[in-house]
Amino acid sequence: MNFEIESPLNKEELLKTLSNLQSKKFRFGAGFTDLLIEFKKFNPVETTVINLAQLKDEEFCSIRNDSGEIQIGSLVKLAQICKDTYIKDNFPVLHQAANALASGQIREVATVGGNICQASPSGDLSCALVSLKANCEILNIDGKIRNQAISEFFKGPGKTSLQKNEILKSISIPINHSKNLKSGYIKIGKRSAMECSIVSLAYHFQLEKNGKVKHAGIAIGAVGPTIIFCQETVDFLLKQNINNIDEVLKLKIASMIQNASSPIDDARASAWYRHQVLYNVAKSLFE
Amino acid sequence: MHFGNPNKLCVAEYFFEPTSSFQDKDFKGDVSGNYAFASQVAEVEVDTYTGKVNVINMYVSQDVGRVLNPMGLQGQIEGGLATGLGYALTEEMIYEDGYLTNPSFHEYKLLTAMDMPEVHFYPIETMDEAGPYGSKGAGEAPLIPTAAAIANAVSNALGVEFLSVPLTPEKVLKALSEKNNHKTANSQIL
Numbered sequence: 153m154n155f156e157i158e159s160p161l162n163k164e165e166l167l168k169t170l171s172n173l174q175s176k177k178f179r180f181g182a183g184f185t186d187l188l189i190e191f192k193k194f195n196p197v198e199t200t201v202i203n204l205a206q207l208k209d210e211e212f213c214s215i216r217n218d219s220g221e222i223q224i225g226s227l228v229k230l231a232q233i234c235k236d237t238y239i240k241d242n243f244p245v246l247h248q249a250a251n252a253l254a255s256g257q258i259r260e261v262a263t264v265g266g267n268i269c270q271a272s273p274s275g276d277l278s279c280a281l282v283s284l285k286a287n288c289e290i291l292n293i294d295g296k297i298r299n300q301a302i303s304e305f306f307k308g309p310g311k312t313s314l315q316k317n318e319i320l321k322s323i324s325i326p327i328n329h330s331k332n333l334k335s336g337y338i339k340i341g342k343r344s345a346m347e348c349s350i351v352s353l354a355y356h357f358q359l360e361k362n363g364k365v366k367h368a369g370i371a372i373g374a375v376g377p378t379i380i381f382c383q384e385t386v387d388f389l390l391k392q393n394i395n396n397i398d399e400v401l402k403l404k405i406a407s408m409i410q411n412a413s414s415p416i417d418d419a420r421a422s423a424w425y426r427h428q429v430l431y432n433v434a435k436s437l438f439e
Numbered sequence: 440m441h442f443g444n445p446n447k448l449c450v451a452e453y454f455f456e457p458t459s460s461f462q463d464k465d466f467k468g469d470v471s472g473n474y475a476f477a478s479q480v481a482e483v484e485v486d487t488y489t490g491k492v493n494v495i496n497m498y499v500s501q502d503v504g505r506v507l508n509p510m511g512l513q514g515q516i517e518g519g520l521a522t523g524l525g526y527a528l529t530e531e532m533i534y535e536d537g538y539l540t541n542p543s544f545h546e547y548k549l550l551t552a553m554d555m556p557e558v559h560f561y562p563i564e565t566m567d568e569a570g571p572y573g574s575k576g577a578g579e580a581p582l583i584p585t586a587a588a589i590a591n592a593v594s595n596a597l598g599v600e601f602l603s604v605p606l607t608p609e610k611v612l613k614a615l616s617e618k619n620n621h622k623t624a625n626s627q628i629l
Binding site: 255340342343344345346347348350419420421422424425428429432433435436 | 488489529545548551607
């Protein structure tokens with residue numbers, strides 16, 4: 153394993169480093185929990201690593217709560233999300249997803265941006281963010297910012313819409329309009345920690361006082377080439393009252409979520425199992 | 440125990456392994472100086488939606504010979520049990536066309552501390568003449584009955600027999616859905 157390393161200390165240095173390296177091969181590293189494993193497997197050739205671990209920048213490194221949205225910098229560590237009480241109270245889905253990811257040791261170094269830009273269909277945090285309809289704020293070398301919905305940010309397994317002259321700066325999530333929430337993250341795997349999900353389901357419903365669904369988001373992970381936002385199910389749910397969902401309706405919603413998926417066989421589980429479990433888990437949402 | 444050079448303590452130890460006969464063609468014979476006897480009871484929860492087996496309590500009782508270090512013994516029992524638990528639930532080498540598809544610990548699932556059940560240990564202390572100070576092996580025996588105990592507990596919960604380990608969620612869910620299909624098929628015939 154042999155590579156050059158650049159460690160920008162602030163935003164200006166980062167943009168300068170990035171524009172200097174435009175004609176070369178480079179990779180970003182922040183927590184290095186995925187990158188070093190990848191380098192071990194595929195020896196990097198003439199690659200420069202831009203080390204973001206020493207970057208000190210308010211926008212990149214903090215969780216801010218202002219102007220009607222909550223902004224999470226891409227260098228925020230997952231442990232910070234786990235500890236954030238505002239997120240725990242208002243976005244249980246995000247809190248639970250961050251807690252389900254890998255192990256306590258890895259959460260102390262792994263970053264939000266790393267988890268998103270890895271673009272894994274089974275990414276835990278990404279799944280929760282898709283259900284929350286988060287927005288990606290992408291910075292390019294000229295200092296300009298491009299906004300993109302996170303579900304459009306993912307283009308395939310390991311592929312994002314990020315260009316060579318861009319870097320993910322932060323994620324913004326619209327704040328809740330209602331205090332009455334039904335929100336959570338379900339992860340199916342073989343063991344309780346250090347697990348890559350076989351099926352994951354993130355849901356975030358904001359309800360009116362009488363139980364009518366005001367805003368909704370459902371995302372499913374590890375059952376398709378990217379994380380899937382269940383638009384059809386969400387549209388259907390918006391007309392419903394959560395207290396009136398009976399046995400028939402419950403099964404209908406479960407098959408709608410199931411139909412949005414396109415699972416494949418791999419070493420972790422078969423397509424049959426993924427399909428079946430997704431249906432069962434979706435059913436359990438309203439039990 | 441005796442002193443060699445001035446102020447140097449030497450300890451001399453010996454252990455005589457009793458004669459034993461090797462296994463014959465019928466796999467019979469006295470192969471060891473002493474034997475450890477172990478029994479376990481497993482209490483499990485099975486999620487019928489996902490097929491995941493959750494082991495809640497393990498009750499372990501074992502003939503451990505003479506106990507020299509109680510905490511060390513507890514460690515051996517829990518460690519052996521954790522190994523048995525992986526054997527029962529997740530650890531599996533999957534081959535496809537002669538190639539191992541899970542050659543690293545990323546895909547070969549070893550269980551973690553998060554998966555450990557509550558371990559209730561009841562040692563039976565005996566005096567084994569053949570072992571040093573009357574002790575006998577304690578670390579290997581607790582992993583042998585674990586998988587059988589868990590598989591039997593799952594069978595008891597679901598009414599389905601399993602003929603192979605590990606009891607992965609997929610295997611359990613498949614067995615459950617086959618059982619349900621069988622039931623509905625039967626009821627249709629009736």
